[in-house]
Amino acid sequence: MSTRGEAFAGLSVALITPLRDGRVDYETFKQQIEFQVEAGTRCLCPVGTTGESPTLSHDEHERVIAFVVETVAGRCKVMPGTGSNSTAEAVRLTLSAERAGADAALQVAPYYNKPTQQGFFEHYRRLAEESSLPQCIYNIPGRTGKNIEPETIIRLAEIPNIALVKEATGSLDQASQIIAATDLTVLCGDDSLTLPMMALGARGVVSVVGNIVPRDVIALCAAMDAGDLAAARSCHFKLFALCRDMLGLSTNPIPVKAAMQLLGRDTGELLLPMTPLEPEQLAMLKKSLTAYGLL
Template sequence: MFSGSIPALVTPFRDGAFDEPAFRKLVEWQIESGSSALVPCGTTGENSTLSNAEHHRVIEVCVEQAAGRVPVIAGCGSNDTMNALLHMNFSKKCGAAAALLVAPYYNRPSQEGLIAHFSYLAEHNDLPIVLYNVPGRTVTDIEPETVCELARLYPGRFVGIKDASGDLSRVTDHRMGIGKDFCQLSGDDELALPFNAAGGVGCISVTANVAPRLCAEFQAACAANDLEKARELNDRLYPLHYAMFEDASPGPCKYALSKVQDWMANELRLPMIPCGDRAMAAVDAALVHAGLA
């Protein structure tokens, strides 16, 4: 259902408010550059700092600007099941293609609690669900057995996963436990090449914010089994993948975007702050290495 290079879009701010004109330009640039889908209000979009009204407006603008040219996978995750359902209901109403649902953070539910949480959402809204597993941020790990159980309980409802566990063996676990139609998307740019080799079909990417065309070309090379070209593009992008996390994300990403696009302000919302000198130097060098500066 989803594949290729899918940016986890930043949310632009200017003078503390959502910068809608810049966001529309970002969406347009991504589509023109070959991104295959868009994810607003994910981690990189600083969703945890947005009010519900802002959260919904970002999704609405993304769907509106995309205008059906690429699907929108709306970030709907929350540590509150009812709030996640609120996001899903809004996203379905405004035309999103799917919901990205992160494991509830901070609460640390058990695997049984995760099944109860995701089951409730699947039973109360029919929007396709892409699970999002990022235990480094949420602490809670959606284990492969849990992913397979959800797919078994709700056939066709859990259509894929953004896997940022860093465990490449899970690609095979999910493929063998669910089947090849389950969309496995890497959540780690630097692991996208081996992830795809194991059976993945794309990446929900931070780097694609900054280098959308290169990321799209890389994913196309992987899909075509052109390993030589994929490796060449991966080598160009590799320092940028790591520079994006040289400081707290999305600080380096927003700094990089402000360097390549004059309509993007290097502004974050507290408790996130702009990245420091070391990260800026890493981004600057990585942009030169990738041929983007």
């Protein structure tokens, strides 16, 4: 089935934001971006949850987006996080990303203030009206406090430049309803659910573990696209323990930043209130990376 956001099918990586002494480390960031481009990653998603958007300043947020767009230079798609629990602020960030040359906008559901379903609808409609960028609805009620119900997303699908959903509810039932009723490109928002979500018709994943092993996630997506379930299962089970630890040992992005530090690809620095792994958690992460063959 053709979907309106098909250009974003495959692997999108939810980039970490590398830090050094409390500031964005752009030299390391460039290396991480080049690593993704060389791997063949379809789309980069800076300043999302994994990119510590809640703790970057607005100036840093906008500069990171511009830097990623400039560094990529058209070699892959860029879909930055530009969402907010203030519709006016989300519009401002989205228009800034559009001026910088982003290809789409990842819009987290308004958080903390817990809008009604009509509130969600009006929020996304306003974003679609104000910006010409394809809009990706990012539904992650575990963080935002409220689910965007499938019926609301189905209504939103009638708006032309709402093109994608990052589906991170963990509910295959919800994903099924959206995929069955719309032509939106659905991207999995939970690494460990990529295979079952793609089996339902999702077109890829916005991945955290892709920061570390993008080629392996690409192989999983390609196997599912090719209908090779045996190969896809093999990829899934290879990735599964790593996915579990990246998102299960502690709050994202704490484990993935620790892993990147262990692999010599990041300082591992976080912005408060995020804090490093405890020693026993770090030992478990090292064991997982070693079992995978990365250490």
